[in-house]
Amino acid sequence: MSTPLTVEMHQLACRAKEAAVQLAGLSTTDKNLLLERMADALLQERETLQRENEKDLVNARAAGLSAAMIDRLLLSEERIAAMAAGLREVAALPDPVGEITGMWRRPNGIQVGRMRIPLGVIGIIFESRPNVTADAAGLCLKSGNAVILRGGSEAIHSNRAIGQLLSRQLTDMGLPAAALQVVETTDREAITALLQCEDQIDLIIPRGGEGLIRFVSEHSRIPVIKHYKGICHTFVDAAADFDMASRICLNAKVQRPGVCNAMETLLIHQDIAETFVPRIVREMHQHGVLLRGCPVCQSLSDRIEPASDADWDTEYLDLVLSLRVVENINEAINHIRRHGSLHTEVIVTNDYANAQHFVRAVNSSVIMVNASSRFSDGNQLGLGAEIGISTTKLHAFGPMGLEDLTTRKFIVFGDGQVRA
Amino acid sequence: MSTPLTVEMHQLACRAKEAAVQLAGLSTTDKNLLLERMADALLQERETLQRENEKDLVNARAAGLSAAMIDRLLLSEERIAAMAAGLREVAALPDPVGEITGMWRRPNGIQVGRMRIPLGVIGIIFESRPNVTADAAGLCLKSGNAVILRGGSEAIHSNRAIGQLLSRQLTDMGLPAAALQVVETTDREAITALLQCEDQIDLIIPRGGEGLIRFVSEHSRIPVIKHYKGICHTFVDAAADFDMASRICLNAKVQRPGVCNAMETLLIHQDIAETFVPRIVREMHQHGVLLRGCPVCQSLSDRIEPASDADWDTEYLDLVLSLRVVENINEAINHIRRHGSLHTEVIVTNDYANAQHFVRAVNSSVIMVNASSRFSDGNQLGLGAEIGISTTKLHAFGPMGLEDLTTRKFIVFGDGQVRA
Numbered sequence: 001m002s003t004p005l006t007v008e009m010h011q012l013a014c015r016a017k018e019a020a021v022q023l024a025g026l027s028t029t030d031k032n033l034l035l036e037r038m039a040d041a042l043l044q045e046r047e048t049l050q051r052e053n054e055k056d057l058v059n060a061r062a063a064g065l066s067a068a069m070i071d072r073l074l075l076s077e078e079r080i081a082a083m084a085a086g087l088r089e090v091a092a093l094p095d096p097v098g099e100i101t102g103m104w105r106r107p108n109g110i111q112v113g114r115m116r117i118p119l120g121v122i123g124i125i126f127e128s129r130p131n132v133t134a135d136a137a138g139l140c141l142k143s144g145n146a147v148i149l150r151g152g153s154e155a156i157h158s159n160r161a162i163g164q165l166l167s168r169q170l171t172d173m174g175l176p177a178a179a180l181q182v183v184e185t186t187d188r189e190a191i192t193a194l195l196q197c198e199d200q201i202d203l204i205i206p207r208g209g210e211g212l213i214r215f216v217s218e219h220s221r222i223p224v225i226k227h228y229k230g231i232c233h234t235f236v237d238a239a240a241d242f243d244m245a246s247r248i249c250l251n252a253k254v255q256r257p258g259v260c261n262a263m264e265t266l267l268i269h270q271d272i273a274e275t276f277v278p279r280i281v282r283e284m285h286q287h288g289v290l291l292r293g294c295p296v297c298q299s300l301s302d303r304i305e306p307a308s309d310a311d312w313d314t315e316y317l318d319l320v321l322s323l324r325v326v327e328n329i330n331e332a333i334n335h336i337r338r339h340g341s342l343h344t345e346v347i348v349t350n351d352y353a354n355a356q357h358f359v360r361a362v363n364s365s366v367i368m369v370n371a372s373s374r375f376s377d378g379n380q381l382g383l384g385a386e387i388g389i390s391t392t393k394l395h396a397f398g399p400m401g402l403e404d405l406t407t408r409k410f411i412v413f414g415d416g417q418v419r420a
Numbered sequence: 421m422s423t424p425l426t427v428e429m430h431q432l433a434c435r436a437k438e439a440a441v442q443l444a445g446l447s448t449t450d451k452n453l454l455l456e457r458m459a460d461a462l463l464q465e466r467e468t469l470q471r472e473n474e475k476d477l478v479n480a481r482a483a484g485l486s487a488a489m490i491d492r493l494l495l496s497e498e499r500i501a502a503m504a505a506g507l508r509e510v511a512a513l514p515d516p517v518g519e520i521t522g523m524w525r526r527p528n529g530i531q532v533g534r535m536r537i538p539l540g541v542i543g544i545i546f547e548s549r550p551n552v553t554a555d556a557a558g559l560c561l562k563s564g565n566a567v568i569l570r571g572g573s574e575a576i577h578s579n580r581a582i583g584q585l586l587s588r589q590l591t592d593m594g595l596p597a598a599a600l601q602v603v604e605t606t607d608r609e610a611i612t613a614l615l616q617c618e619d620q621i622d623l624i625i626p627r628g629g630e631g632l633i634r635f636v637s638e639h640s641r642i643p644v645i646k647h648y649k650g651i652c653h654t655f656v657d658a659a660a661d662f663d664m665a666s667r668i669c670l671n672a673k674v675q676r677p678g679v680c681n682a683m684e685t686l687l688i689h690q691d692i693a694e695t696f697v698p699r700i701v702r703e704m705h706q707h708g709v710l711l712r713g714c715p716v717c718q719s720l721s722d723r724i725e726p727a728s729d730a731d732w733d734t735e736y737l738d739l740v741l742s743l744r745v746v747e748n749i750n751e752a753i754n755h756i757r758r759h760g761s762l763h764t765e766v767i768v769t770n771d772y773a774n775a776q777h778f779v780r781a782v783n784s785s786v787i788m789v790n791a792s793s794r795f796s797d798g799n800q801l802g803l804g805a806e807i808g809i810s811t812t813k814l815h816a817f818g819p820m821g822l823e824d825l826t827t828r829k830f831i832v833f834g835d836g837q838v839r840a
Binding site for chain 2 (some may be wrong): 023024025030036098104106110112113117118119120201203217218221223241244247248250251252255337355359360361363364365367368369370371372374375376380381382384392393394395397398399407409410411412413414415416418419
């Protein structure tokens with residue numbers, strides 16, 4: 001069933017695949033120069049961008065979008081500068097392409113190794129924030145991939161303007177414009193059409209709310225890297241330092257509650273519950289956190305509302321915290337296995353064996369000992385920049401950096417060997 | 421739409437997920453002991469296996485299956501011994517689980533690393549050969565994964581018998597039988613039902629013909645690692661040693677023509693065509709190879725039939741070879757890009773720059789210089805054993821070993837750090 005739109009998306013994907021061949025062979029110097037030029041252009045053409053952005057803002061106000069939504073759309077001078085700075089940071093990162101990650105010799109004398117190469121064509125499907133256009137493009141191009149960007153219809157003027165400006169830097173350097181394409185139609189069918197181009201597009205990364213991500217992964221024939229939500233746990237063990245535990249818990253809950261690496265559930269060892277529960281409840285309360293807890297917790301503080309079964313599976317993204325007292329570390333681990341979302345789990349303890357046990361036994365994508373779950377982020381963990389986060393285990397698990405936009409081919413050097 | 425069969429498959433997948441937790445925590449010693457016991461049991465209960473296998477053979481003969489098909493079904497004494505030996509080889513391989521692949525320190529003092537963990541539950545969907553039951557189970561269990569095996573209906577008695585025997589070794593060691601489950605129904609709906617269990621099964625590996633693989637990847641909501649076909653090329657450069665080139669080409673074509681790493685197309689530099697084409701045609705002809713070539717090739721030998729456009733995209737899996745004379749290395753690379761299947765490509769050359777250029781510019785999963793494409797195999801490349809081969813780029817690209825049945829989680833060790 002080919003409609004004009006599916007044909008158009010297929011052609012766009014074919015052009016990207018064609019461009020990807022050239023991108024894969026670009027030198028690190030040229031890729032860095034490209035990103036620097038893109039950063040310069042964003043700053044120089046700020047006023048054009050803001051003029052286009054204003055069209056989106058006018059439409060958003062007319063459509064009665066919420067203040068939070070409108071704020072996400074806004075391309076302020078500061079945000080444009082941040083996009084430019086982001087591109088320069090990516091330019092400064094090491095280039096993963098061409099790295100030989102290992103080389104060994106076989107008994108017959110052939111040398112075998114693995115070399116990093118770009119994935120090829122990456123499709124980014126996102127909502128609202130137009131800065132994703134520049135951020136994602138920078139990471140994809142630096143790793144030698146062609147990129148197709150499909151933002152939300154509410155940011156179409158902004159995305160298009162950013163895309164055109166970045167694309168011009170490609171052609172100015174004699175590179176194919178199709179290495180970076182912004183899908184200009186706001187028709188949702190464009191997404192489903194793109195998701196069928198399995199012979200052209202190598203990876204789809206959806207960024208946005210759970211609804212968008214489910215839609216993309218249900219309709220895609222292309223591999224999708226995704227995470228639905230972050231229900232992050234902190235377990236305060238019997239052997240925890242209370243000051244440290246309280247500092248880590250407060251940071252994980254209140255420093256930025258609306259993000260996926262904020263803590264949603266606090267598990268507390270029963271041996272310290274009598275002392276620690278009232279203390280943390282008081283501190284959380286002072287920071288405006290609403291508390292929902294198990295009956296044992298409730299018996300230790302009158303500021304805790306009863307938690308329903310659904311609470312343990314809820315990503316509040318807000319100043320709300322569920323608390324539960326557990327018998328021991330294994331009950332904590334089992335709770336995490338049952339209710340976690342494979343994102344980030346923290347243990348606070350000074351017990352060596354428990355720290356080791358927790359790290360080994362919990363198979364979420366990020367496991368921490370004595371640190372705030374808020375560090376679960378590509379930048380904070382030292383990946384340089386983050387293209388997304390994966391809570392599915394194939395290809396990448398956890399925060400994803402430049403390296404995760406590559407794959408490895410085998411390379412073999414022989415002297416005429418044949419198989420016996 | 422839940423039918424009794426979809427419910428049954430869902431329950432089976434849930435049991436596997438439950439078992440996977442225990443599998444992930446097993447020590448290397450216990451996993452190796454398990455595999456050794458499985459190997460012993462295969463040998464000890466050879467007669468039972470052969471009795472069950474005979475039922476499949478009787479049915480196959482009655483159904484009029486081809487001699488080749490019937491041969492694939494056969495569990496000879498030799499093949500049972502090979503299954504047992506295969507399990508012992510996997511037991512002897514290093515355990516990838518728990519390996520810390522890197523560890524670094526961030527400016528704030530947190531230590532960040534990555535640790536290998538099992539994927540969880542792996543579904544293997546295969547055809548004909550019952551030995552896959554033991555081979556795949558060994559690799560999945562050694563890497564700490566639970567495994568669900570669904571073989572072809574024609575081998576159901578053999579697969580069931582092998583599965584029961586292996587499963588008994590699990591329970592004898594106090595391990596959950598659900599760590600290894602053979603799907604006992606031959607209804608094809610069982611496959612589609614399994615492919616919906618995305619919350620329980622982490623990876624699907626189909627092994628068999630292109631039809632099976634397409635069916636699986638079209639119906640799966642679970643990531644699928646696959647390869648459709650192997651159209652492997654050898655490019656004989658102008659600077660090639662003719663003796664070496666001829667040895668490599670003959671080995672790649674005739675040593676075992678029916679497998680995916682055999683050569684299907686030979687590309688020859690025009691500068692040597694006049695000498696090399698008649699020589700290689702004569703040698704191939706002596707080995708019974710049928711030749712199809714471009715007009716230039718045909719002008720150099722009367723043993724070459726004309727190649728049609730379709731020939732360049734055909735995996736013969738037989739003693740047939742297509743030949744084409746190319747102007748230069750870039751024409752060879754472009755031919756491979758257009759007609760290759762991302763499997764294995766070989767250059768034969770003594771020119772350093774061309775060898776480097778070919779290795780960098782061709783992004784198939786295995787690129788070789790001066791060696792036969794027949795080395796493109798997990799064992800030959802030194803991965804120890806092969807669970808499959810991937811010609812899609814996500815997660816694994818090329819032959820897959822034990823390591824590819826794992827993923828990596830981030831581990832973080834702090835001293836109370838919080839995010840500013």
